[in-house]
Amino acid sequence: MKKDIILAGVGGQGILSIAACIGMAALSEDRHIKQAEVHGMSQRGGAVQSHLRLSSKPIASDLIPEGKADLIIAVEPMESLRYLPMLQDNGWIITSINPFVNIRDYPPIETILQEIWKQPQHITIDADQIAKECGSVKAANMVILGASSPFLDLKVENLEKAIRSIFGSKGEDVVKLNLAAYHAGLAYAHKNG
Amino acid sequence: MLLGDEAIAQAGIDAGMSGIYAYPGTPSTEIMEYVQASKEAKETNIRALWSANEKTAMESALGMSYAGKRAMVCMKHVGLNVAADGFVNSAITGANGGLIVVAADDPSMHSSQNEQDSRFFGKFSFIPILEPSNQQEAYDMVHYGFELSEKFHIPVLLRITTRLAHSRTGVDLKTKLPQNEIKLPDNLRQFVLLPNIARKQYRELLDKQPNLEKESANSGFNSLSEGPVKSLGIIACGLANNYLMENFQDEEIPYSVLKLTQYPVPVDMISQLYDASDAILILEDGYPIIEELLRGILNSGKVIHGRLDGTVPRDGELNPNIVGKALGKQFRIGSEAPAFIKGRPPKLCDGCSHTDAFVALNEALEPYGKGRVFSDIGCYTLSALEPLEAINSCVDMGASITMAIGAADAGLVPAIAAIGDSTFTHSGITGLLDAVNNNAPITVLILDNSTTGMTGGQTSSAFGKVEDICRGVGVSEEHIKVLKPLRKFHEENVKTIKKELEYQGVSVIIPRRECIQTLGRRMRQKAKVKAAQL
Numbered sequence: 001m002k003k004d005i006i007l008a009g010v011g012g013q014g015i016l017s018i019a020a021c022i023g024m025a026a027l028s029e030d031r032h033i034k035q036a037e038v039h040g041m042s043q044r045g046g047a048v049q050s051h052l053r054l055s056s057k058p059i060a061s062d063l064i065p066e067g068k069a070d071l072i073i074a075v076e077p078m079e080s081l082r083y084l085p086m087l088q089d090n091g092w093i094i095t096s097i098n099p100f101v102n103i104r105d106y107p108p109i110e111t112i113l114q115e116i117w118k119q120p121q122h123i124t125i126d127a128d129q130i131a132k133e134c135g136s137v138k139a140a141n142m143v144i145l146g147a148s149s150p151f152l153d154l155k156v157e158n159l160e161k162a163i164r165s166i167f168g169s170k171g172e173d174v175v176k177l178n179l180a181a182y183h184a185g186l187a188y189a190h191k192n193g
Numbered sequence: 194m195l196l197g198d199e200a201i202a203q204a205g206i207d208a209g210m211s212g213i214y215a216y217p218g219t220p221s222t223e224i225m226e227y228v229q230a231s232k233e234a235k236e237t238n239i240r241a242l243w244s245a246n247e248k249t250a251m252e253s254a255l256g257m258s259y260a261g262k263r264a265m266v267c268m269k270h271v272g273l274n275v276a277a278d279g280f281v282n283s284a285i286t287g288a289n290g291g292l293i294v295v296a297a298d299d300p301s302m303h304s305s306q307n308e309q310d311s312r313f314f315g316k317f318s319f320i321p322i323l324e325p326s327n328q329q330e331a332y333d334m335v336h337y338g339f340e341l342s343e344k345f346h347i348p349v350l351l352r353i354t355t356r357l358a359h360s361r362t363g364v365d366l367k368t369k370l371p372q373n374e375i376k377l378p379d380n381l382r383q384f385v386l387l388p389n390i391a392r393k394q395y396r397e398l399l400d401k402q403p404n405l406e407k408e409s410a411n412s413g414f415n416s417l418s419e420g421p422v423k424s425l426g427i428i429a430c431g432l433a434n435n436y437l438m439e440n441f442q443d444e445e446i447p448y449s450v451l452k453l454t455q456y457p458v459p460v461d462m463i464s465q466l467y468d469a470s471d472a473i474l475i476l477e478d479g480y481p482i483i484e485e486l487l488r489g490i491l492n493s494g495k496v497i498h499g500r501l502d503g504t505v506p507r508d509g510e511l512n513p514n515i516v517g518k519a520l521g522k523q524f525r526i527g528s529e530a531p532a533f534i535k536g537r538p539p540k541l542c543d544g545c546s547h548t549d550a551f552v553a554l555n556e557a558l559e560p561y562g563k564g565r566v567f568s569d570i571g572c573y574t575l576s577a578l579e580p581l582e583a584i585n586s587c588v589d590m591g592a593s594i595t596m597a598i599g600a601a602d603a604g605l606v607p608a609i610a611a612i613g614d615s616t617f618t619h620s621g622i623t624g625l626l627d628a629v630n631n632n633a634p635i636t637v638l639i640l641d642n643s644t645t646g647m648t649g650g651q652t653s654s655a656f657g658k659v660e661d662i663c664r665g666v667g668v669s670e671e672h673i674k675v676l677k678p679l680r681k682f683h684e685e686n687v688k689t690i691k692k693e694l695e696y697q698g699v700s701v702i703i704p705r706r707e708c709i710q711t712l713g714r715r716m717r718q719k720a721k722v723k724a725a726q727l
């Protein structure tokens with residue numbers, strides 16, 4: 001079992017929480033894990049990515065080789081395309097369709113979505129809307145995690161446990177919100193994947 | 194699961210470290226932050242506070258070593274430039290308690306102004322270097338590093354790079370060691386580098402080198418594995434080992450490989466590899482240091498491949514693909530990213546106080562024209578980009594004030610310096626003293642957001658002290674002006690800046706408003722405490 005995952009987004013959008021949940025769930029299934037994070041300058045509203053590698057065997061490189069990623073999980077649609085060279089032929093893109101516009105020349109969202117829909121395997125999801133329905137747009141990243149979870153080879157109960165543990169310090173309401181968002185994303189993936 | 198930085202911190206705690214000294218800098222910051230957050234470290238009274246800069250951190254750590262205890266000092270690569278005087282001379286004084294200097298290099302300049310390779314500093318100073326190839330080895334090397342330091346009475350340089358620092362994985366921990374008791378150096382003149390003592394100490398340092406080389410050969414961190422194919426031998430330094438292994442996931446590496454993670458270089462191991470191979474490939478996640486040494490000036494020996502002959506790109510960090518290509522491997526890369534994707538550079542946060550300060554400065558400077566604002570390193574450096582385009586330099590910490598002095602001397606009056614509060618106490622105070630002593634016609638903006646913002650909001654040594662420092666250095670009271678950088682005070686702020694620009698001496702303007710990030714964090718914390726009380 002090996003899953004090489006690129007997580008993509010904009011600094012401050014919460015890709016590290018997604019990574020933390022997947023990492024914790026993978027740990028409880030005795031996987032080897034390596035996760036290269038981006039800290040520092042790019043966190044100020046810049047493009048950020050994280051390489052997350054799960055495997056039943058020891059992992060050598062912290063970085064995924066180009067063309068070897070199984071999944072691109074993105075919380076922002078343009079960012080999902082930035083890392084296409086990393087994705088293998090039959091890899092999946094799971095991305096939010098909600099643009100984060102903090103640059104002047106952001107391309108038209110239709111152009112971006114059409115390009116994503118041209119890729120062989122993809123799930124596009126209105127994560128903001130679904131998160132809002134669950135209680136807060138802040139949980140959009142957990143909607144994306146939910147939509148990705150059928151592709152992770154990890155048990156749903158372990159991902160749930162990870163969400164509980166990671167958001168536990170913020171109170172039961174926050175845990176419930178994030179679990180609801182996770183399940184809404186998961187249901188969407190089952191319907192549309 | 195620990196970041197490389199956290200593995201180093203935990204290793205320090207486990208290996209009986211009594212204190213850690215640091216100034217923040219990506220990618221080294223999380224080492225100190227981990228110790229500060231550690232309950233264990235608190236219970237065992239491990240000293241863990243930020244220093245004003247890397248030099249003060251280096252010297253404080255050396256002081257702790259003098260007293261016989263184990264100390265660690267951490268910085269980003271350019272921090273070692275600041276700490277260089279202490280670092281180089283600490284090789285000559287030698288250490289007493291174990292002393293580890295962690296320098297975190299940033300090849301590809303993810304968050305830095307250059308990609309200098311700290312191994313040069315180690316070699317330059319005759320200090321042994323440990324360059325871990327993964328997070329586990331980073332952990333183990335801290336334990337070993339303290340032993341090595343105490344055995345040879347010498348500081349040890351632990352050189353890491355961004356990828357290792359900021360990548361998370363499982364790490365096995367060793368049993369905890371107690372801290373050392375206070376024990377003075379046997380020779381109370383060991384640390385007195387008067388020439389006649391220094392000469393003797395320097396000879397001793399040189400005499401240690403052959404034994405340090407033996408350590409490199411025997412400690413187990415360096416290893417030579419022989420392969421059946423003789424056409425190529427590979428020297429893989431530090432992290433490059435992982436990228437090499439990544440390219441041989443389903444097969445044995447056919448070549449002989451020297452895993453090089455401890456220096457001074459073990460010459461016997463190198464010559465064994467050299468003799469057994471027709472050509473050599475050198476993989477270094479940094480400058481081509483070993484490559485240059487092995488080539489020599491004339492490059493008249495066997496063929497050496499690496500960064501200097503283009504087998505590996507001359508600059509930037511390594512990755513599995515670069516290493517694969519150097520080995521002649523073919524791979525399938527994913528489809529190209531579409532051309533309409535736009536860059537998304539970092540920028541100042543919405544509501545950042547720096548924005549309001551620079552909008553006011555830009556307007557005040559309109560009569561003089563562009564090109565006279567010397568700035569420094571911090572979040573505010575982002576004001577060089579659109580839409581503010583407010584500053585014209587960023588060189589090294591503290592250079593804003595001093596460059597403004599030189600430009601004013603050349604006749605560029607007014608010259609403006611823009612420096613953050615943390616950068617001011619890091620390296621700006623002495624420059625301001627120069628300005629006062631020269632009565633330089635410069636206007637200094639000390640952008641006080643009450644934190645070290647760029648690196649994630651660490652305590653700033655300047656907190657609550659900026660005006661007092663300026664007064665103490667000799668800036669006259671009527672030319673120290675505090676502003677509130679908010680849109681509603683814009684007109685007033687422009688007026689104040691304009692007036693000080695006209696003054697033919699040193700004026701200091703302090704736009705002061707808390708960093709929006711630390712403010713948010715503080716408010717959330719407050720709400721949490723309140724919720725807990727209900």
Ligand SMILES: Cc1ncc(C[n+]2csc(CCOP(=O)(O)OP(=O)(O)O)c2C)c(N)n1
Pocket residue numbers: 216217218219247269271272275570571572573590612613614615616617642644645646647648653
């Ligand atoms: C010698 C050196 N040490 C550390 C750094 C890392 N560094 C860059 S900016 C910065 C923080 C500056 O804080 P401040 O001056 O208060 O400005 P702010 O980011 O808060 O606006 C640090 C620590 C560096 N570039 N060079």
